[in-house]
Amino acid sequence: MPESPRPLDLVPHRRYNPLLREWILVSPQRTQRPWQGETTKPNTAPGVHYDPTCYLCPGNARSGGVRNPQYTSVFAFDNDFPALLPDAPEGVNTNPSPLLVAEPERGRCRVLCFHPDHSLTLARMQVADITRVIEAWTAETASLGEQPWINHVQIFENRGAMMGASNPHPHCQIWATEHIPDEPLRELASQQAYQDEHGSCLLCDYLRTELQHPEARIVVDNDHFVALVPYWAIWPFETLVLPRRHLGSFTDLTPAEQEALAAILKAVTTRYDNLFQVSFPYTMGFHQRPTHGQAHDAMHFHAHFYPPLLRSAEIRKFMVGFEMLGMPQRDLTAETAAARLRSLPDKHYAD
């Protein structure tokens, strides 16, 4: 008789790294998913508004056999091959040693198409259309966060093949989890500790410091948002997008702030594209208040852009060697990166 497989081989869970005191999400059920990037070779020729082989284009069939509606604006659905599942797997807590620690992890993975047009990116979309995306991020945050077992909603976009994005269709992912992931949890703790010590918000104070010298690291700003290269940036052209007002979540944004966020996302991504005259790859995402109902007043909503390119469309920064084993290192200063991005036109090079 074949030995019955252990639950950890089949179910999503997280494992604890006692050396770094971090968690690692493990999703073994995902190995069954077809790798769309290699099997279907999406048509990446510029100006292709509809790709019959793209599983995100309106009206097309997805891997699971479900057909997308003929959507005309944004379109959200549950990922057909999610990294996390809503049902708590059983049997994960049978840890054989205090050093072999695993926990069940539950979650929901959603996909949000930004626009029906396959050829677009945030940089090439109209501000009004990006505002629809922000409204959808707000609605997803609210509806996922309402579920009592979901405590954190992580919205992120991987843009470009260099970042592992398997499909150029403009879209993002939304992973809603039972546990707050380590990265936002660490930032949350820092913001709470700062507030406890100073009685004010870390990122409000940081933004005020940057606004005193806007020629140093600020890239672009508008009535409600500021985009800057943070003093402590790791990636060459990393940016941080901050609301001027202290707010904690998509669900706190006013309509005017939603529109201003749309405008600043377009302004930042346009400058990125203009930098090397290429559709600029990046991972972008938002950190917002956990959804488990506690106040988290110290949390200041923000977006991170982490782009890998360094000197040209081909030359990317790798985090290897000393950076993997020691600490991150950069040559280009944050101030130089900000000056270069700031000097670029608002108008997209391809317009």
Ligand SMILES: [Zn+2]
């Ligand atoms: Zn498409």
Ligand SMILES: [Zn+2]
């Ligand atoms: Zn603040």
Ligand SMILES: [Zn+2]
């Ligand atoms: Zn953050």
